[in-house]
Amino acid sequence: MNADEFRRLGHQLVDWVAEYRERIEDRPVMSPVRPGEIRSRFPASPPADGGHLAEALALLEQDVLRGITHWNHPAFFAYFPSNTAYASVLADILASGLGVQGMSWQTSPAATEIEEVVMDWLRQMVGLSSAWSGVIHDTASTATLCALLCAREKASGFSQQDAGLQAGAPPLVVYASEQGHSSIEKAALLAGFGRSNLRLIATDAEHALDLLQLERAIETDRTAGRRPAAIVAAIGTTGTTAIDPLAGIAALAEQHDAWLHVDAAMAGTAMVLPECRWMWAGVERADSVVFNPHKWMGVGFDFSAYYIRDPEHLVRVMSTNPSYLRTAQDGAVKNFRDWHIQLGRRFRAIKLWFLLLDIGVEGLRARIRRDLENARWLKEQVDGTAGWERVAPVPLQTVCFRHVPLALADDESALAAHNLEIARRINEGGKAYLTPSTLKGRQIIRASIGSETTERRHVEMLWTALEEAARN
């Protein structure tokens, strides 16, 4: 393909994306296809000859789009907001077009230095002190794994440089709330702690980690000769956005010299609002923090912000230094390849740069406040309407509830079927998409608000749909 053909097709695809976004409300939010339906539209083997790109564009429109669940739809209330703002799409055209590798400073100095700039801007925006150093990771799952690897190596006196974890010594224990994200369990198992050294601590009535239970678990482990290595505090759990008591957890972490990692994957974005920062009071006593601008903030996936207090420790855990990667500037600059698992690095920093120049910090704050108000409105409808039960506080943008008709009130399995059916009707109806989930054994429905395009009318529409689905 030559440059002129690229120009022509590039304009066409930019227009396609714009039109897709403009008309997104006409489409069912959740893809209605059956398993195998999209795959069956493709030939079994790749084309021998080129020149078929026009066919891809036709197939995209006719078939592929039916297989898309529209995460940027204003009635997307499932999982978590995953906004890719227009400014971020534009930034990715540049990132792909430049096609640089940011593994070392030398391999593209601008990639490293713009990352330093925007990660420092972001640090200021969420109220973290200048004691933190930031790096872009792909996902919170990987960042949390890095945090637990840092914890493992700190607690074991750098076992990786010697005999590894087989050496014996006291077993190392990881603590997190039973409502913590699955990536914590995954990271603990991958890092080799073992399931029997992972403590998922019970939560209180508001689904936040119970500090007393944590303290008891640590005491039990210490008495048995085990070593508390890491505590993961969730600021905004995935299920209900519960806020773990960070200051109390930090005190325990300090007392037992355990690594404190803060998982604020979705909620971190809310910390751009000064009125939300009470939620992570104590964060300055943590060792690492992760949150995902690729969720609520509008930076397109993937872009996780990982902040660490002691980057030298991180680099010691992560770095290798072969001759083909050495450059004359090493020592004077940051080589971000040593700040995470991957070696290669995409030029992700442009996405946050473009987003902030386009909307500004105040524009972002206004949008986040709008979403919090929409969640409060939905919470009020649930609280004020007979037959609906709210099952968790709403500190952020997620409302968890269920419908409890009088006739089923004592029959938990009938209630579960009833609420699953409500969610199924909403989701298959195509007008909105939300997540059925379970919370401490009860079937619930989660509405996660925060798509960039979601206005009050979409939340009102969701509530009307819920009321209708519950009645029938």
Next chain:
Amino acid sequence: MNADEFRRLGHQLVDWVAEYRERIEDRPVMSPVRPGEIRSRFPASPPADGGHLAEALALLEQDVLRGITHWNHPAFFAYFPSNTAYASVLADILASGLGVQGMSWQTSPAATEIEEVVMDWLRQMVGLSSAWSGVIHDTASTATLCALLCAREKASGFSQQDAGLQAGAPPLVVYASEQGHSSIEKAALLAGFGRSNLRLIATDAEHALDLLQLERAIETDRTAGRRPAAIVAAIGTTGTTAIDPLAGIAALAEQHDAWLHVDAAMAGTAMVLPECRWMWAGVERADSVVFNPHKWMGVGFDFSAYYIRDPEHLVRVMSTNPSYLRTAQDGAVKNFRDWHIQLGRRFRAIKLWFLLLDIGVEGLRARIRRDLENARWLKEQVDGTAGWERVAPVPLQTVCFRHVPLALADDESALAAHNLEIARRINEGGKAYLTPSTLKGRQIIRASIGSETTERRHVEMLWTALEEAARN
């Protein structure tokens, strides 16, 4: 930003990328900036108000571009080819514009099913049997870590589900060539094997793993009660593209029930040529293979192809199944979140789909053959010119050599300084960019050929520049 502004800026950026690529030869390949130079152009804090995106575009042109090392430049001979073909840039406009998450089938069925399709196309293209299942990873570093985690769990009888690696039991050992990529060492240390259980096996005169040394190392470990857990074979080492003796390694892996992982990160792309497949004879006896279409093939970073024979084992090592991720189709479909470390997934499959429809398998083969011929031409110049010494075979597209003037022939440190100076002159001269490296204690120069735009004239220009730099 509204849709019309997106259209306008999108067209502008597409044109910018086209012009950047058209004029790329006017620019110095390696960025000439000093540390801190790009950072100093940015304000210390983010903008409070929006509407500043035009300033970003101006800054990009005036300042940022000087901080870019141009990986798509035809005279980029450093590190490895990292092509982002126009078709791949176009695909990324769609991936970003759609902004979907492919973590589960349900979260966007097309993302999962098109990935199944193109990973099966790719499998056929490189001559792997249908016994392999493919998944897109971000980088080979992460894929190799997954492979070693699979090996650890296989050899330890699923230690992660129990007490973790602390439990004692025989130490688990990992083997790789001393010329293997740094990601193998990194993965072994992160997976908790420990440096003292990592064997970097000596290589032969062609810099390939010495099979006899491997056999001896395994015997020594077994005698001492240690358990061989994994062997990593390199098909195309990073330093010199050496080809480890895969069939012999496979026999040893089978004999000792060790996991065999094949790292063909750069070279895997050459397997689209039937005449190259002798290089990985024996690959069907491996447990996992990784190679990077985001290197030589032209799929933009990031896109690593990971193939595994027993996906159930991989899923057992990687999966967690919390309620908020369960969907009605689980069991009937693939949920690729359980095939790697990350949960979130970008719609990467479109990049390979678009590339193949644009150039076809035969078009790709022609380009790879052109690069192999260019490398052979450079090899012939080195071999046929007095004063130059080739230090490694050239099975692929990388030529390793040094200049040995008669006057310095016996002075290794003077030779090192001389060759470093040659590389410095080339790189700082801006006309070409290659990597100074060391090979078994000797300072060498590596020329890695394979940028999509590199024609014979660019390699001829490099040779002229080398001759000039060596004379002065």
